[in-house]
Amino acid sequence: MSTFRDIDLKFTRHPITGDVAQKSDNSAIAQSIRELVLTSVGDWGYGADREIGGNVYDLLGENYHPLTGQNIRGAVFEVVTSFEPRVELRDVTVQSMMDQPNAVVVTITYMILNRPDIETVNIPLVRLR
Numbered sequence: 465m466s467t468f469r470d471i472d473l474k475f476t477r478h479p480i481t482g483d484v485a486q487k488s489d490n491s492a493i494a495q496s497i498r499e500l501v502l503t504s505v506g507d508w509g510y511g512a513d514r515e516i517g518g519n520v521y522d523l524l525g526e527n528y529h530p531l532t533g534q535n536i537r538g539a540v541f542e543v544v545t546s547f548e549p550r551v552e553l554r555d556v557t558v559q560s561m562m563d564q565p566n567a568v569v570v571t572i573t574y575m576i577l578n579r580p581d582i583e584t585v586n587i588p589l590v591r592l593r
Contacts, residue, residue: 518543
């Protein structure tokens with residue numbers, strides 16, 4: 465079974481080596497999925513990486529509507545299946561935060577390839593005015 469590793473995007477120091485700490489396995493993949501969902505197309509500058517992103521944040525409007533939830537769900541499915549090859553996406557749900565009209569919680573359920581466990585990551589999305 466292989467181990468997936470990514471750098472910790474909080475850029476914390478490894479206590480022994482002093483290098484940037486790493487995340488591994490599900491922590492690395494959950495971090496990657498979160499960043500993909502929060503990234504808009506064009507955020508990565510130029511070249512092939514310019515197309516990475518889901519534009520999910522742009523879909524948050526002033527008032528939540530079920531169609532908005534479906535659009536967000538589709539955008540999350542698209543970005544995760546396109547740019548995170550280490551997972552098999554199982555489900556994406558979008559739930560409105562009733563106390564905030566322009567906020568949702570996206571719950572992504574997935575399996576890491578060649579592993580039996582089902583994992584979940586929750587991503588709150590709030591559009592600031």
